[in-house]
Amino acid sequence: MSSAELAATPRRRSERDLRDFVPVHVVWELTLACNLKCSHCGSRAGKRRPDELTTGEALEVVEALARLGTRELTIIGGEAYLRRDWTDIVAAAVGHGMYVGMQTGARALTQRRLQAGIDAGLGGLGVSLDGLAASHDRVRGVSGSFDFGLLTLQRAKAAGLNTSANTQIGPHTIAELPELLEHLIAVGIGQWQLQLTVAMGNAVDHPELLLQPYELLELMPLLAKLYHRARRDRVVVMPGNNIGYFGPYEHLWRSDRGERGHYSGCSAGQTIIGLEADGTVKGCPSLPTVGYAGGNIRDTTLEAIWLAAAEGGALRPADDLWGFCASCYYADVCRGGCTWTSHSLLGRPGNNPYCHHRALTLAAEGRRERVVKVQDAGPAAFAIGRFEVVEEALDGSPLPPRQQPPAPVPAPRPIVPIALDFCHGCERFVRHGETICPFCSGDLAALRAEHEARLRHIQQVMDEVRALLPRATADA
Amino acid sequence: MADPPPVQALYAVPIHQACESGDLDEMRKLAAAAEEHLAEYGDVPRALEDLKAEIAKRERGGEG
Numbered sequence: 303m304s305s306a307e308l309a310a311t312p313r314r315r316s317e318r319d320l321r322d323f324v325p326v327h328v329v330w331e332l333t334l335a336c337n338l339k340c341s342h343c344g345s346r347a348g349k350r351r352p353d354e355l356t357t358g359e360a361l362e363v364v365e366a367l368a369r370l371g372t373r374e375l376t377i378i379g380g381e382a383y384l385r386r387d388w389t390d391i392v393a394a395a396v397g398h399g400m401y402v403g404m405q406t407g408a409r410a411l412t413q414r415r416l417q418a419g420i421d422a423g424l425g426g427l428g429v430s431l432d433g434l435a436a437s438h439d440r441v442r443g444v445s446g447s448f449d450f451g452l453l454t455l456q457r458a459k460a461a462g463l464n465t466s467a468n469t470q471i472g473p474h475t476i477a478e479l480p481e482l483l484e485h486l487i488a489v490g491i492g493q494w495q496l497q498l499t500v501a502m503g504n505a506v507d508h509p510e511l512l513l514q515p516y517e518l519l520e521l522m523p524l525l526a527k528l529y530h531r532a533r534r535d536r537v538v539v540m541p542g543n544n545i546g547y548f549g550p551y552e553h554l555w556r557s558d559r560g561e562r563g564h565y566s567g568c569s570a571g572q573t574i575i576g577l578e579a580d581g582t583v584k585g586c587p588s589l590p591t592v593g594y595a596g597g598n599i600r601d602t603t604l605e606a607i608w609l610a611a612a613e614g615g616a617l618r619p620a621d622d623l624w625g626f627c628a629s630c631y632y633a634d635v636c637r638g639g640c641t642w643t644s645h646s647l648l649g650r651p652g653n654n655p656y657c658h659h660r661a662l663t664l665a666a667e668g669r670r671e672r673v674v675k676v677q678d679a680g681p682a683a684f685a686i687g688r689f690e691v692v693e694e695a696l697d698g699s700p701l702p703p704r705q706q707p708p709a710p711v712p713a714p715r716p717i718v719p720i721a722l723d724f725c726h727g728c729e730r731f732v733r734h735g736e737t738i739c740p741f742c743s744g745d746l747a748a749l750r751a752e753h754e755a756r757l758r759h760i761q762q763v764m765d766e767v768r769a770l771l772p773r774a775t776a777d778a
Numbered sequence: 779m780a781d782p783p784p785v786q787a788l789y790a791v792p793i794h795q796a797c798e799s800g801d802l803d804e805m806r807k808l809a810a811a812a813e814e815h816l817a818e819y820g821d822v823p824r825a826l827e828d829l830k831a832e833i834a835k836r837e838r839g840g841e842g
Binding site: 310311312313314315326327329376378401403404405425426427428464466468492493494495497500536538540541542543544569573574576586587588640642760764767768770771772 | 784785786787788789790791792793794795796797804805808809811812815
């Protein structure tokens with residue numbers, strides 16, 4: 303059995319965190335200033351916002367987060383380190399016991415700057431690497447940025463920081479992922495977060511950077527293979543919340559210490575806050591500002607915004623489901639997946655073609671989905687355009703459109719997510735109460751019993767070997 | 779129910795405290811420990827078989 307050990311992370315959420323709306327993890331865009339020119343950048347970063355928070359305002363935000371119970375802070379940008387007082391903000395958060403990590407493109411994160419962050423208490427560093435050198439440099443708009451990213455990871459690792467990488471996946475990235483992983487293993491990262499490039503900001507100007515939904519059929523088995531490859535070198539592959547959902551590999555992505563964890567719907571505004579550099583508060587850092595901002599800390603306090611939003615659900619995504627997602631087997635658990643992904647693509651959440659279960663279901667019917675841009679995005683940060691989903695035959699030939707069946711109205715989203723059972727035959731999640739797996743037709747109770755017997759046998763074998771070894775060797 | 783898994787916010791750093799663990803790792807560690815033990819003490823089962831074979835030969839030869 304494979305699983306990630308997550309017990310000690312400050313980001314772990316208890317049922318109490320969910321019920322009390324504790325903003326466990328905050329992702330804070332310290333500045334929109336950026337020294338890269340990424341052609342997929344959703345926030346169109348480059349110049350700083352004209353009205354970014356002052357040092358005093360930023361430090362008051364840290365105080366408010368501490369009062370709200372925040373345990374982990376990720377600083378991002380633009381490039382967070384381009385803000386002169388970034389180490390003061392890090393030090394203040396660390397002073398309140400928060401774990402602070404920085405996600406960066408690392409172009410000018412020199413040894414001196416990195417050391418300043420470490421001296422302030424920075425705990426970890428994530429570097430964004432979107433492919434091998436040529437394609438990364440091309441999409442990031444700066445020659446040499448891939449090499450500097452790897453060098454920065456080496457420096458951070460040598461300095462004792464936790465190190466990780468984030469990779470955005472588009473159609474050109476897929477073939478490069480195996481070799482990229484070898485580079486990441488070589489520099490000794492601990493975790494690799496993967497996410498799909500989303501149709502927002504600059505990415506709308508470059509739709510060729512967006513994966514087609516049917517390409518998940520190729521991508522997901524590859525990610526499963528890479529998961530096992532990475533595991534041999536103790537690197538945890540951690541798909542972000544826009545990679546899923548369910549299908550045969552879900553148990554790899556979100557399991558924890560043998561618990562069969564699974565995706566449980568968009569968590570925006572429940573235990574996470576996204577902050578923009580001008581003090582705008584959102585339920586997730588990636589969501590569009592328009593339609594998802596709960597207020598600005600210059601108008602009222604962060605606590606007032608958060609608590610009002612928690613009670614009224616203003617920062618939470620809507621419950622409406624439509625299209626395929628409305629009548630999906632996992633509808634009331636998944637709720638259409640990542641709100642940012644679906645809203646950015648289609649103008650409203652609740653129907654998400656970037657789903658492995660959906661792609662597999664359609665493929666079984668000889669169909670696939672393709673997205674086509676029909677409207678450009680505006681010039682603002684987090685601007686969205688509009689795409690349409692085209693259903694076609696698996697070979698790309700046209701098919702007549704079909705009417706979606708009338709969708710049941712989903713029950714309100716529960717505060718504590720619904721937990722699914724697991725089929726030990728086909729390794730898919732199934733609804734609680736099922737007796738026969740709807741995917742492999744296996745007898746769920748019998749398969750569970752077989753699985754438990756196998757675990758008991760493994761335990762017996764291990765106990766026997768341990769008993770034969772001297773105690774010190776067996777405990778090694 | 780088990781706690782819900784932590785959120786993997788996009789553009790945030792991953793969960794830096796996450797590390798791989800599980801039965802398979804434990805089994806591999808245990809196998810490595812057993813191999814180390816065998817290497818340290820030599821191949822006792824084979825040596826014992828050789829010894830027993832020699833004992834049997836001597837016994838057949840009538841030695842007391």
